[in-house]
Amino acid sequence: MAQKPSIPKGTRDFTPVEMAKRNFIFDTIRNVFRLYGFQPIETPAMENLSTLLGKYGEEGDKLLFRILNSGDFLSGIPSELDGTTDSAGLSGYISEKGLRYDLTVPFARFVVQHRNEITFPFKRYQIQPVWRADRPQKGRYREFYQCDVDVIGSDSLLNEAELVKIIDDVFRRLNIRTVVKINNRKVLAGISEIIGQTDRLTDITVAIDKMEKIGLEKVSEELLVKGISDEAIGRLKPILLLGGSTAVKLDKLTNILSDSEAGLKGVAELRTLFSYIESFGLSEMAELDLTLARGLNYYTGAIFEVKAIDMSIGSICGGGRYDDLTGIFGMPGVSGVGISFGAERIYDVLDHLGLFPSESLESPRALFVNFGTKEEAYILPILTTLRKKGINVEIYPEADKMKKQFNYANRKNIPYVVLAGEAEISANMLTVKDMASGDQKMVSVEELTKVLSVD
């Protein structure tokens, strides 16, 4: 019996039109990654739950999609759990694998597992889907792609600088105007230190991270609730509000943090990074933002976040330096730095601003109308010639009504339609019609090749 087909909530099909747009984004990002010497890896969709659990906090563990063990999965349940209603407790016995939740943990696992095969500093990129059992809502999906790029095994700040350059390169190619906000977790640690709250760094960063969303006053309230003293908050506020150019801010910070070794190290790192950025001619798009904190605990140095200037949508790229990502898998002390591009949000920005190119690599350049066997025999070798030159072309597969064939070209957004009837065949020519302008002319195969070639 026929079912009405559907897909799981929070997941999506992508039609050719959407795929062309998505591939425009992925191809752009991938090409830039390659230009800077990064190479791809892929990891399995499924990881052992022992790899995933405990890496994303309690909330993250709940959002993992778990795979039911194959075969007789009930046989693994110990008898004392008979009749249990504790789903969470039981799931460990009937499920050993989960779907990838992000690309960072699998990457750390990969580096440790393949440490003898890979070359350090290891520059890798990874573009793959991840899955989260989040409540689906506008712009949030249960299956979505991440585009990560990382250098692991090098402390040099040139890596940070090149990542900023990559950000600039990607968004320039996508025509999205952006600002890169930059901060350093050592500076945040220094600030916690000089306001006398060294051991409260996490609470402070988690609160500061909400600055843009809820404002300084609400952040102060949250800090107060968390037991940070009025006095400490009073000393924190002016630092977060520091004004002036990057150079001026860095000078002020040097004074403020003069008693914090970590803080001064962070300032020195920022100076080096911003001097690279200046030499790249990117001072305009990069900005020191002391309120940038990024919630994730594993960051230890520079942190980045990218905003689109012409659309308010949250960050479209972000990342930072981490000093011990692989420690959880038994390989401590390896420093790395990386960023992740938010393909879904970038899609929304391009869509909203009308920045997707009208044509794509995925579209045929021309449809050849099919008039029947004789005309087919004339056309087929011409198709071969064009395809050998790398031009995407197709022939309508049957001699349907002209109108139907033109409709097909229109709906598929094919820019040219080519016709070859008796007149064309006897003249060894073709008629090519520009679907946008409606212009048509008779041309030779050579001339047609020129018309259809993409610059």
Next chain:
Amino acid sequence: MAQKPSIPKGTRDFTPVEMAKRNFIFDTIRNVFRLYGFQPIETPAMENLSTLLGKYGEEGDKLLFRILNSGDFLSGIPSELDGTTDSAGLSGYISEKGLRYDLTVPFARFVVQHRNEITFPFKRYQIQPVWRADRPQKGRYREFYQCDVDVIGSDSLLNEAELVKIIDDVFRRLNIRTVVKINNRKVLAGISEIIGQTDRLTDITVAIDKMEKIGLEKVSEELLVKGISDEAIGRLKPILLLGGSTAVKLDKLTNILSDSEAGLKGVAELRTLFSYIESFGLSEMAELDLTLARGLNYYTGAIFEVKAIDMSIGSICGGGRYDDLTGIFGMPGVSGVGISFGAERIYDVLDHLGLFPSESLESPRALFVNFGTKEEAYILPILTTLRKKGINVEIYPEADKMKKQFNYANRKNIPYVVLAGEAEISANMLTVKDMASGDQKMVSVEELTKVLSVD
């Protein structure tokens, strides 16, 4: 505590070296698909189990990876199942989704669900991983990619012909010599009919499908066991053994099948297809094989299978025409034809025959040695210039020992190393070393651009 990291059995990580090889295959296939006007779609990794169950036979249902329902999955179990030990019976209550098992069923679901958005004839390709809980063994994985290309909504045999052309194009680009075996399910139906076994077509095709593996005698035994009479088998054998050229075979078949309408229709279809193949100049690589059956029941017309000539490894591509794939989802009577490339086997063939290109798009063309801050300042703008020209280059991120930097280039298989010390900087030049030959020379940026450009 540190865990020793691993991945689920039957799954794989892909290092940059493997990725370069895999992308060589996928890019080649994708580029050919595009040349013929096919466009990509993607479907979610997870499908509702109602979409998947019952589509792959009883064995297939068992091999589906099921996703445990999120949250309190036990709450959905009816009380009469308390204490059940029936894993299969229980799984329906605690799991609603499964991982994609192939690309065909999701494609059928997609076509029905998006029938009003897509343009028919719908020419789509799809390159995505699938998951099967098969017993892992050499060459068989629990996660692997399929590369499918289909035209749906057109009866024209030109579609079949273009698929053969695509096969030729793909394997020519991959440098794999192949033979395409072709048959037609209507011919097989006709044969069943004239040997008096019309209603046993499935048993007969399933048996014939094993011909190459087990030989004609074992096939005959199997047919006998299935209750096909000695006499019918006696009439079948000479047909399966028909010799001669394609034209001769088709003439003989016309006689043999003169009493079967279906059979004659199949012969006529084969004539048309082979005449297209001849006009494409592909007669050499295409072969009518009456013992080709393909196990899958949904095929109704032409069927294809591709073998590598220089390595014995089973079929590396296959497919055929189906007349009612979307019927299961409530959209009957839509004919389609498609093929699927076996990327994993193609990988093995290329590897075994040493056919992978030595360089890849994924590799940087040059490593710039890092001597320190001053030299960096000289090099960084040059990197920008080269990258603007689309050349992948990288600078070692810190001023490590030369030997270490050269080792890095070697291990990453980077063909050129570029050095800029005091002499080069004052002359506004660079020294470029060809890592294969060991030759090195001083060049200008323009000359370096030429050296590093890929033709």
